[in-house]
Amino acid sequence: MRIRTLWAPIIALCAIILLTGCWDTKDINKEYLPAVMGIGKGRSDKYRVILQIPNATGKTQFLDKESKSISKAIDLIRTDSEKNIDLVHLRLMLIDKELAHEGIGNLIDFAVRANDISIKGLVAVVDGDFEKTLYHEISPTPEVSSYDFFSEEAGWTPNQSIVRIWEAYRSQNSFSEDMAIPMLKNGDRTLFTFRGTAVMREDRMVGTLSQDETLLYNLFKGKYTGGTIEVAQNTSVLIENAKIKHRRGWSEQGPSLITEVTLNVLITEKPKGKSNKRIEKEMCEQLSRQFNDTLNKIRGYKSDVLGTGLIFRPYLSEKNLMKWKSKWFPMLEQKVNVHVNILNEIYFKDPDTDMGQGGLLKSS
16 A cells, blocks of 8 residues: 555656646647748838748638838738748748849848748749739649649659759858749749749849750759750650760869760650651750850859859869859850760651551651
8 A cells, every 4th residue: 555655646747747748739720831931022111921821622821911021021920810820831932033133142041040941942033923923823722732833743844943942042152153043923724834044143133044944954953854855846855864974174264164965865756757866966966056055145144053163163272162253153164065865765656557556666
């Protein structure tokens, strides 16, 4: 009896200790979990913050406030909301193009410093009507989210650039790399329409790349999965894999870089009678020309968006590394050569063959 009396308070104390681990749990039904945050210029204040909050039915709720700082605007949203605002599930940060031209350094710094925002979240620039894009909705489809447009398992293709908050923070503070940010606007029958890529110099938008130029940018970066290239009329190929090889050099005239791009492709469409050798030749000439035109365009922006400084970084002293963007990158002589190999793994319908007799021919 005495032993039971001694053990009773000990067991009760242990139970109390275990229960204290759940003291700060929150009811999810009393929380708003925004998936998208839009940051634009306010009508009466410096910033306008719009939060998109999806629900299980596929509909979206919008919360909107203006203030002189992003933190204060979010605090005002929390003040007027009947539920707690938790940004832990924020997947996409949309920035108005006008702000992007002025500089987004403070916006990225805010996202990195905020304790409840994941740095794995994505960043994009709104090229068009900011309010219309943020308030745009399509018919309720619970299985589709804004994040899917940037997911390699869903809607993403190499014609779109992609950058996460931590990558944007790294690039804007890097001596050897600038960043490229996807540009989008509201779609007609889809949530978004991609407009190309915003080219940044440090934290400011200085130019744009088209969708075709974005594909070349992604190829240079090794992101090509699902990329389709149109070679000529009625001829297109799918990139199976790519090999990128850089040859660095440094002379009295400054740095030089020759990049050899080898593409293994599958023909997905071609006119009858056009040989694979001819397609390979056309692709090499076309892509080499487009690559080098894109390089000249980027050089005109004075933005090392391709990250060529990273290729030279092991060979740069700390002093030269700090001068890369201002001194050495403008002096860089750069060229890209493209080589193409066609793989024989796609079957085509032969228009002259009766489908009832198996009208599928292997490419040659």
